[in-house]
Amino acid sequence: MTRTMTVDLGNELRNYVESLVRSGDYRSNSEVLRESLRLLREKQAESKLEQLRHLIDEGEASGKPETWDAHDFLKKMKKKSHVK
Template sequence: MKAQAMRTLTVSLTPQQAARIQSAIDSGGYASNSEIVREALRLWEQREEVRLLELEQLKRAYDQGKASGEGEDVDPVVFLNGLKADRSARG
């Protein structure tokens, strides 16, 4: 596999962030600043992917709800009392 050319970027960090990165390198957890930033970006990409999947799932659930027909009014007190009674009946 051919190595991709790396691009250099300038990133501004707070003193606490810079110290945390240096500490991770000094402790041997990471070899370089770049390694830490690349891992952080991989984690961010994963989080974004999960967020998009969750959003799609919510959109599908919304569409299914809309397609299921007209809703009905529910008295919250009566509804909660019914749930409590069901739970008590199951033990």
């Protein structure tokens, strides 16, 4: 289902969009905006992937994993809270 959306691009962006259509690279203003949004979506997805890769690298570089027991942790926390 196609829905119409009114967007105020301002003079500079409107002129740029119109120049892209006049150049023949795009058939309509809508096509320019659809392509622009598609590229923005791709860029954001790639940025998220880069963040995940960085976090994975950080985790791998942090050393060997240690065992962790929630029950022991809670015991220690309760002891600490009573000490204060």
